[in-house]
Amino acid sequence: MGTRVSYPYDLKMKAIEMRLAGIPVKQVLNELNIRHKTQVETWMRWYKNGELHRFEQPVGKQYTFDKGPVYENEQTRLEVENRYLKQQIEVLKKYAELERKWLEK
Template identity: 35%
Template structure:
């Protein structure tokens, strides 16, 4: 639990990247925390998890951004899926319009049956 008025330490993206690099080179969490002045060693574990999930992009400050813009690959896949659905809908619509036009022309005798 947090205590009333407790301040949380914030760290820059550069420091987080440096900490990740040091951990990837084999340094222990305690050694990295001591070298970089990180008070809470548990933060390194969280940063490593974010790095494994999202790469360096995971360290960007996303506050105030729309969620679907955060993960660009997921956003692109969503747009590709929407594009495919719209293409199918357009094909169906064109086919339906063509069939209606042919049917109406047959009804008026412009096209022999």
């Protein structure tokens, strides 16, 4: 499985402009160095549906109705953020431990 590619907002809008001007998909892919034609088709669908906020969302986080998940209250949002930050700390601790082991060798 390949790695995910995150395209900048400007490139997405340029691809849409080119398609609206009647430029073929293959030419758009070659000129802008986009991997798959379905990506351009998805951007066109979002553009036609007026879902412009989706162009600035990160890969894998394409929320349809808003710019992010909706939490029931502030407490829930803080709990999710806290869990995320704890996971980041754990990853850094594991990396520090691995780095220490590498330096001992």
